[in-house]
Amino acid sequence: MMEGVKFDANGPIVPEGTVHPADKASFYGQFKVMAEEIEAEQICAFIPEAHRLNQDEDSRLQMFAKTFAETLTTHATATAVMEKEPWDFMAVYYTCIDHFAHGFMPYHPPKLDRVSDEDFEIFKDVVTGAYRFSDMMLGRMLEFCDEDTTVIVCSDHGFHSGHLRPEGQPRDPSGPTIWHRDYGMFVMKGPNIKKDERIHGASLIDLTPTILAVMGLPQAEDMDGRPLLDAFVEPPEIDIIPSWDTQPCVFEDGMHTEEKPLPPEESEELIRQFVALGYIDDPTGDKHEHANSTDIECKYNCAR
Numbered sequence: 001m002m003e004g005v006k007f008d009a010n011g012p013i014v015p016e017g018t019v020h021p022a023d024k025a026s027f028y029g030q031f032k033v034m035a036e037e038i039e040a041e042q043i044c045a046f047i048p049e050a051h052r053l054n055q056d057e058d059s060r061l062q063m064f065a066k067t068f069a070e071t072l073t074t075h076a077t078a079t080a081v082m083e084k085e086p087w088d089f090m091a092v093y094y095t096c097i098d099h100f101a102h103g104f105m106p107y108h109p110p111k112l113d114r115v116s117d118e119d120f121e122i123f124k125d126v127v128t129g130a131y132r133f134s135d136m137m138l139g140r141m142l143e144f145c146d147e148d149t150t151v152i153v154c155s156d157h158g159f160h161s162g163h164l165r166p167e168g169q170p171r172d173p174s175g176p177t178i179w180h181r182d183y184g185m186f187v188m189k190g191p192n193i194k195k196d197e198r199i200h201g202a203s204l205i206d207l208t209p210t211i212l213a214v215m216g217l218p219q220a221e222d223m224d225g226r227p228l229l230d231a232f233v234e235p236p237e238i239d240i241i242p243s244w245d246t247q248p249c250v251f252e253d254g255m256h257t258e259e260k261p262l263p264p265e266e267s268e269e270l271i272r273q274f275v276a277l278g279y280i281d282d283p284t285g286d287k288h289e290h291a292n293s294t295d296i297e298c299k300y301n302c303a304r
Helices: 022-029 040-046 060-084 096-107 117-123 126-142 175-179 204-214 264-277 287-303
Strands: 006-008 011-013 151-154 186-189
Touching: 022 060, 040 060, 040 126, 060 096, 060 126, 096 117, 096 126, 096 175, 151 204
Parallel strands: none
Antiparallel strands: 006 011, 151 186
């Protein structure tokens, strides 16, 4: 995602290193959707009763618009790449369901006792809308795939709903993860993939080895995880190399070097996202206090 895209009279200005090759930055920068561009009709498709909110006192519509804009940016850019560029591998990370669930799952049916009747009526359809819209985006992406394409849909975790929703959220850095369900989803479809089969014991760390197997590339001895060979009609032969880290790259891949830090504007945008999700406190206050808090959180995460 191109979070740091800015616009001036000459068009989009994309931070260096965001798009590779660099001469395509201006073209793909135009697919950035700003929260200010989201119109009332789009919001009302998810929140029909949005007019009942006082936006001077309630920021939830702004939070919705920001997440929706990020989703549209991801989808517009990804589908443009699939349509305009030659590709043999495509990976897209959609944050839509996770971010909408963190913001609006408390209002999802069945109604929780701690949620007011008014809030429930206004926001009860947001999460369902997020899933429906995600299905629409997936359908659009599949239009760029032929019968020889292997498609994998995977989530990094699940999300608690119904009676499993937590009553509160711990006041610690990992607090928002209390909403995460350990079990997510993993689905594969392709010419050499079994149909109507269940793959047991799959883990996130198995995803990369499985993709390597699909593409006929070797596994690495230093790589965690395993290829999910039970998913294949005819399991591919697996070659082993010591490590992918030591393999020479045969083309300029645009990866950032260790000497190239994240541009300040991108760092600031990432921080704003983490604050909005509740993962970190707003760092715009006392810098000394924030430094101490960061040190404590680092030690807390190491202890975890």
